[in-house]
Amino acid sequence: MTIGRGVIRGHAVTLRRFLVTFARDFRDGLALRRRGGGGLLVDLFRGPARGEERVVVQDATTEGLFTVEYPDERLPVYERFRVLPVLVYDDEDGNVRCTSCNICAKVCPPQCIWMVQAKSPKGTVVPLPEDFFIDMDVCMNCGLCAEYCPFDAIKMDQNFELANSERHQTHVFGLQDLLVSSAYYAQTHPEAWSGPEEVAERAKVAKKKDRRLQKALGVEA
Amino acid sequence: MDVGSALYGTPLFAQSHRVDLTVSTCVIWGLWLIVGFAGLFPGIVAYMVWLERKVAARFQDRIGPNRVGPFGLLQSVADGLKLLVKENIVPRSADQVVHLLAPVLVLVSAFLTLAVVPFAVGLVPIDPPSGLVYLIAVSSISPLGIFLAGWSSHNKYSLLGAMRAVAQLVSYEIPQVLSTIPVVLWAGSLSLVSIFDHQVAYGWNALNPPGFLAFLTFLIASVAEVNRTPFDLPEAESEIVAGYHTEYSGMRFGLFFLAEYLGVFSVSCVATVLFLGGGTPLPFSAFPVNLLDGSVGSYLLVDGILLAVFSLKVLLFVFAMFWVRATLPRMRIDRLMNFAWKYLVPLCILNIVFAAIWYEVVVRPGALTARNWAWGMIAAGLPVVLGVQLVFRANRKLAAARAVDADWPTVGTIAEASR
Numbered sequence: 001m002t003i004g005r006g007v008i009r010g011h012a013v014t015l016r017r018f019l020v021t022f023a024r025d026f027r028d029g030l031a032l033r034r035r036g037g038g039g040l041l042v043d044l045f046r047g048p049a050r051g052e053e054r055v056v057v058q059d060a061t062t063e064g065l066f067t068v069e070y071p072d073e074r075l076p077v078y079e080r081f082r083v084l085p086v087l088v089y090d091d092e093d094g095n096v097r098c099t100s101c102n103i104c105a106k107v108c109p110p111q112c113i114w115m116v117q118a119k120s121p122k123g124t125v126v127p128l129p130e131d132f133f134i135d136m137d138v139c140m141n142c143g144l145c146a147e148y149c150p151f152d153a154i155k156m157d158q159n160f161e162l163a164n165s166e167r168h169q170t171h172v173f174g175l176q177d178l179l180v181s182s183a184y185y186a187q188t189h190p191e192a193w194s195g196p197e198e199v200a201e202r203a204k205v206a207k208k209k210d211r212r213l214q215k216a217l218g219v220e221a
Numbered sequence: 222m223d224v225g226s227a228l229y230g231t232p233l234f235a236q237s238h239r240v241d242l243t244v245s246t247c248v249i250w251g252l253w254l255i256v257g258f259a260g261l262f263p264g265i266v267a268y269m270v271w272l273e274r275k276v277a278a279r280f281q282d283r284i285g286p287n288r289v290g291p292f293g294l295l296q297s298v299a300d301g302l303k304l305l306v307k308e309n310i311v312p313r314s315a316d317q318v319v320h321l322l323a324p325v326l327v328l329v330s331a332f333l334t335l336a337v338v339p340f341a342v343g344l345v346p347i348d349p350p351s352g353l354v355y356l357i358a359v360s361s362i363s364p365l366g367i368f369l370a371g372w373s374s375h376n377k378y379s380l381l382g383a384m385r386a387v388a389q390l391v392s393y394e395i396p397q398v399l400s401t402i403p404v405v406l407w408a409g410s411l412s413l414v415s416i417f418d419h420q421v422a423y424g425w426n427a428l429n430p431p432g433f434l435a436f437l438t439f440l441i442a443s444v445a446e447v448n449r450t451p452f453d454l455p456e457a458e459s460e461i462v463a464g465y466h467t468e469y470s471g472m473r474f475g476l477f478f479l480a481e482y483l484g485v486f487s488v489s490c491v492a493t494v495l496f497l498g499g500g501t502p503l504p505f506s507a508f509p510v511n512l513l514d515g516s517v518g519s520y521l522l523v524d525g526i527l528l529a530v531f532s533l534k535v536l537l538f539v540f541a542m543f544w545v546r547a548t549l550p551r552m553r554i555d556r557l558m559n560f561a562w563k564y565l566v567p568l569c570i571l572n573i574v575f576a577a578i579w580y581e582v583v584v585r586p587g588a589l590t591a592r593n594w595a596w597g598m599i600a601a602g603l604p605v606v607l608g609v610q611l612v613f614r615a616n617r618k619l620a621a622a623r624a625v626d627a628d629w630p631t632v633g634t635i636a637e638a639s640r
Contacts, residue, residue, distance in 0.1 A: 014280055014548040021279045069284065
């Protein structure tokens with residue numbers, strides 16, 4: 001009898017898929033838990049706290065495709081993942097690295113960066129930004145600003161949760177929104193931060209920056 | 222001439238269900254209406270939707286609803302509220318009254334089907350002596366409702382869906398009805414309660430060759446009757462938007478939705494009663510029913526067992542429908558019609574003859590004996606296998622038309638093969 005053999009085999013394939021999901025949940029100890037959720041059988045509406053979510057890795061070893069329950073579970077964020085630019089200040093002395101040289105603003109393809117140069121009381125130029133703006137609605141996350149920055153001041157951040165209920169005031173990020181510490185950058189980009197070339201480059205740039213700053217302030221004084 | 226005496230004794234009158242309309246009958250019917258038809262059955266349907274979404278998600282390596290309540294259990298409540306609150310849009314050019322009436326008709330048909338299902342001993346809303354005829358009659362109201370929905374919407378997709386629905390439902394009603402004839406033949410009654418009693422004495426109907434064939438055809442025809450994949454052409458969303466309920470929104474769409482799942486539930490119940498021995502857990506034993514000794518306690522015990530097993534069997538059918546839905550793609554309309562008229566109908570008609578053989582060998586001698594049963598398996602089993610082979614062979618070889626300019630593998634006719 002060959003009648004309907006293909007249909008029966010097809011049903012066996014889907015049934016296997018169905019059963020495998022239970023085996024997987026059982027193996028992960030998640031059969032009775034909400035995936036990524038609390039450990040209780042009944043955890044009505046409570047999800048894990050921010051930052052304590054289960055990180056789900058989906059790679060070649062993953063059996064089947066499964067949904068990542070995003071707010072409760074996350075995919076890992078890799079170092080080169082980039083969203084918006086931020087301005088780095090050094091933890092040791094609190095100096096903003098940016099010299100307000102305007103290279104990033106010139107190179108920015110959608111022209112979403114602009115800044116105000118800091119001035120001394122005498123009116124001379126100080127290599128610091130008075131204010132710094134990025135329109136996050138316009139930014140296309142290309143990372144050219146970070147590539148071109150001669151002082152390693154502007155870097156690409158990994159925070160992608162930027163949803164907002166108001167867009168006219170809050171979507172143009174000012175200097176205070178953009179500043180992050182070098183410790184934060186070191187945490188999100190461990191490889192870029194601790195590579196030997198990076199360390200040497202950092203020292204060189206810091207020296208250069210320091211010289212320029214001293215010169216500017218010396219003129220002022 | 223006295224009209225009453227003229228009518229008395231006619232077959233129609235003799236078949237009528239005679240119930241004393243006492244207070245207790247009214248209370249029981251009221252309870253069935255309020256607890257069963259207004260409370261329990263819609264609740265079951267709501268959770269069937271939840272179950273389908275969960276099961277379908279498993280089949281596709283997803284999770285399914287899990288946001289509203291634990292395991293997403295309150296999802297059906299949220300969905301119901303959403304449907305109730307949504308705006309009810311009726312197209313200006315629609316036939317207003319019919320547009321409102323159509324979903325109600327479909328729903329009524331689905332509800333009425335459940336009225337004769339014996340869930341357990343004594344747990345049946347009504348038991349008319351011609352219950353199966355009633356069942357067929359009320360289940361064929363739903364094509365009317367669907368057609369009215371498509372017609373009144375004044376929309377080409379609705380009308381296309383309705384036309385497909387009517388063609389499909391009318392076609393598949395025939396194998397569905399024909400496949401119940403063996404059951405009626407063996408039980409000697411159209412009453413679903415008698416059919417249940419017959420299976421308590423003679424084993425489940427699905428467990429003999431003609432019964433199994435009838436069971437399969439009934440299942441396939443039922444899936445087509447309730448418009449589920451692979452027979453969901455009337456509401457094929459990739460071709461005709463949503464078919465007959467394209468122009469329905471809000472709770473009117475909700476009624477169609479309710480009716481569809483209620484149809485799945487009632488068809489599963491009917492299949493359980495007709496072929497899987499209702500709520501009996503063991504196929505060839507009268508196990509829980511023979512515990513009845515007239516006391517209330519034994520009644521509760523027996524009905525508890527019967528109800529539990531009954532729900533398990535219904536769940537099995539419901540799961541099977543989900544499974545088929547997760548596996549098979551939609552059929553083409555010409556193949557759908559071919560399958561009903563060229564395969565199922567001839568098979569069902571042949572099967573009535575095989576059922577008669579089984580009746581002569583096993584049922585007529587009186588009680589069920591192992592010797593008769595073995596003889597029946599041979600005498601009826603062989604013809605069933607041959608009959609299935611004959612119908613498929615005839616359709617695939619003899620009656621197969623030569624496809625013109627086919628670039629897909631085709632089946633040659635026998636005349637060609639012997640050339």
